[in-house]
Amino acid sequence: MKQITSVQNPYIKSLVQLQEKAKTRKQTGTFLIEGQREIMLAQKGGYELETILFLPDLISETEIRQLTRQNVELIEISKEVYQKLAYRDTTEGILAVAKTKSLQLSDLQLSGNPLILVAEATEKPGNIGAILRTADAANLDAVIIANPKSDLYNPNIVRSSVGCLFTRQIAVGSTDDVIAYLKEKNIAIYCATLQDSTLYHTQNYTTPTALVVGTEATGLTEAWRTASSQNIIIPMQGEIDSMNVSVAAAILIFEAKRQRGF
Numbered sequence: 001m002k003q004i005t006s007v008q009n010p011y012i013k014s015l016v017q018l019q020e021k022a023k024t025r026k027q028t029g030t031f032l033i034e035g036q037r038e039i040m041l042a043q044k045g046g047y048e049l050e051t052i053l054f055l056p057d058l059i060s061e062t063e064i065r066q067l068t069r070q071n072v073e074l075i076e077i078s079k080e081v082y083q084k085l086a087y088r089d090t091t092e093g094i095l096a097v098a099k100t101k102s103l104q105l106s107d108l109q110l111s112g113n114p115l116i117l118v119a120e121a122t123e124k125p126g127n128i129g130a131i132l133r134t135a136d137a138a139n140l141d142a143v144i145i146a147n148p149k150s151d152l153y154n155p156n157i158v159r160s161s162v163g164c165l166f167t168r169q170i171a172v173g174s175t176d177d178v179i180a181y182l183k184e185k186n187i188a189i190y191c192a193t194l195q196d197s198t199l200y201h202t203q204n205y206t207t208p209t210a211l212v213v214g215t216e217a218t219g220l221t222e223a224w225r226t227a228s229s230q231n232i233i234i235p236m237q238g239e240i241d242s243m244n245v246s247v248a249a250a251i252l253i254f255e256a257k258r259q260r261g262f
Helices: 010-020 022-028 036-044 061-067 079-085 125-137 155-160 175-184 222-227 245-259
Strands: 002-004 030-034 049-054 073-077 094-099 115-120 142-146 169-173 188-192 197-199 209-213 230-233
Touching: 010 022, 010 030, 010 079, 022 030, 030 036, 030 155, 036 049, 036 061, 036 094, 049 061, 049 079, 073 079, 115 125, 115 175, 115 245, 125 142, 125 155, 125 245, 142 175, 169 175, 175 188, 175 222, 188 222, 188 245, 209 245
Parallel strands: 002 073, 049 073, 115 142, 115 209, 142 169, 188 209, 188 230, 197 230
Antiparallel strands: 030 094, 049 094
16 A cells, blocks of 8 residues: 655645645646545445555555445555644544535536525635535435635635535536526525515525525625525624525525425
C-alpha cells in the first residue's frame, strides 16, 4: 500500500489546492470529503470515490474496506499530512477524493408532486449547509441554487452540510434558466419577498411547489418577483425586517410539509 508522510509531497500539495481553489476543483472534476458518515452518504448518493487517505492511528484498513463498497485506492498518511488536509479533528482520520457531479437542471428527477427549494445568490457556506440539512430533514425533491456565488463543493459547504450535500438532488443555474425550468414543469413559484406579498401560511403548497428565498441583504431579484405565482412573507414582530435565509427557508419548508401531511 502507498504511504505518504511528507506535506511537501506533490500529490498532497495538489489536494491542498483542491481544498482551497474552486478553479482546481472545476478543472479536475474532483473534491475532498472528510469523515466516515460523509463518505458513506456520498457513496449512497451516487458519488464515485477515487482515493481514500487515512491515518492508521485512528482507523484501520479493515474498517475502511467495510466502509466503502467501491474499488478505491488507499493511501496511508502521517498525522502531519492528515492535519494539513483535514478541516476538523473529529473526522475519524479519513478523507476521500471524489468526483463531482454536473448539477444540471436537466439531471433532476422529480416526483409527480415535487416540493423544491430555490435559493438565489446564497453566498455564505454556512447558510448553504444549513439549507441542505433542512432539505434533507424535510426530504425535499430538490434544492436549486440560482445565480450561485459559491462552488457547492467548497469544503466549508461539504462540512457544514454534514453530508447532506449528497442526500438530496441539487442543481444550479441562472435565475432565468431556473424560472424557465419551473414554468416548463408547471411548478408554482412562491417567492419570499416583501413586495406585493401575503402571509406565507395562507397559501396552498400541496401541489407542485417551489419555495424561493433570496439573500438577507438584497432579497430576490426582480425576475423572481415578476415570475412568482404569489409573493409570500413571514410576519415579524421585532425591530428588524429580515431573518437568516436558512431559518426563513426552514419555516416555509415545514409549513409546506405540514400541509402535505409530512
